Amino acid sequence: MSDLRPIGIFDSGFGGLTAVKEVIRSLPDEQIVYFGDTARVPYGPKSRETVVRFSIENILFLLKCKVKLIIIACNTASSVALSIVEESFKVPIIGVIAPGVLEAVNVTKNKKIGVIGTRTAINSGTYEKMIKQKRSGAKVYSTECPLFVPLVEEGWLNTQITKQIARQYLLPLKLKKIDTLVLGCTHYPLLKPVIREVMGKEVTLVDSARQVARQAKEILVKGNLLASGGNKNKNNLRFYVSDEPDNFAALGKRFLGFKLENVRKVSNV
Ligand code: DGL
Numbered sequence: 001m002s003d004l005r006p007i008g009i010f011d012s013g014f015g016g017l018t019a020v021k022e023v024i025r026s027l028p029d030e031q032i033v034y035f036g037d038t039a040r041v042p043y044g045p046k047s048r049e050t051v052v053r054f055s056i057e058n059i060l061f062l063l064k065c066k067v068k069l070i071i072i073a074c075n076t077a078s079s080v081a082l083s084i085v086e087e088s089f090k091v092p093i094i095g096v097i098a099p100g101v102l103e104a105v106n107v108t109k110n111k112k113i114g115v116i117g118t119r120t121a122i123n124s125g126t127y128e129k130m131i132k133q134k135r136s137g138a139k140v141y142s143t144e145c146p147l148f149v150p151l152v153e154e155g156w157l158n159t160q161i162t163k164q165i166a167r168q169y170l171l172p173l174k175l176k177k178i179d180t181l182v183l184g185c186t187h188y189p190l191l192k193p194v195i196r197e198v199m200g201k202e203v204t205l206v207d208s209a210r211q212v213a214r215q216a217k218e219i220l221v222k223g224n225l226l227a228s229g230g231n232k233n234k235n236n237l238r239f240y241v242s243d244e245p246d247n248f249a250a251l252g253k254r255f256l257g258f259k260l261e262n263v264r265k266v267s268n269v
Pocket residue numbers: 011012013015016041042043044045073074075076077118121149184185186187
């Protein structure tokens with residue numbers, strides 16, 4: 001049986017599109033409804049209570065779109081809201097932290113793992129706790145990188161200033177001799193070239209987007225929820241934002257590599 005209901009994905013803004021890209025790659029038959037909370041971005045510097053409230057509102061919006069699975073494609077929201085919302089709704093809800101943790105603990109050899117993310121994601125301690133649960137003896141070094149999100153949103157992906165800021169944030173992690181660095185924010189994969197330049201080739205960069213797509217696929221297979229056949233064009237993507245749809249469409253192209261059709265503004269969240 002084929003389940004044609006869409007997969008719902010949300011983020012505070014554009015960052016979650018890195019997850020959308022991987023979901024399209026591994027589940028090309030699925031319809032996707034994306035919600036970017038552009039009126040309230042960034043989530044990174046906001047309190048836990050606020051991010052939990054926003055996350056619940058975003059989920060309620062996606063449920064109105066009759067989604068069959070929800071991906072919280074935002075590390076900040078996943079770190080503080082997932083444990084609360086996953087028990088409260090019938091539809092399966094997954095976040096981006098566990099998939100990144102799983103990959104990090106699998107690839108590390110020296111058990112020294114760095115994590116970079118927004119202030120709220122890092123302060124939540126969620127990454128550190130989960131890494132230590134999955135790999136005993138692991139040493140976790142976490143750093144908040146609050147300037148990375150605005151740099152990505154400005155499109156300053158490879159400028160001298162971006163490199164300088166990256167060095168300032170990342171060199172202390174390099175000195176700790178980590179062999180794995182978790183990009184704990186869905187915006188950061190766009191800064192991979194700069195991050196790699198600072199960290200060197202010997203440090204593995206973990207980007208949870210691919211892993212979260214894999215987990216989504218597993219859930220759909222197990223629950224007999226896959227859409228099979230028929231949905232093979234970009235009209236299967238619907239984008240909603242809470243503000244500035246044109247800006248979202250322009251920047252979204254940078255994340256996805258193709259023009260975004262049908263970006264609509266909704267004011268009911
Ligand atoms: N994409 C969000 C995350 O993964 C960061 C952007 C924000 O601060 O809202 O944490």
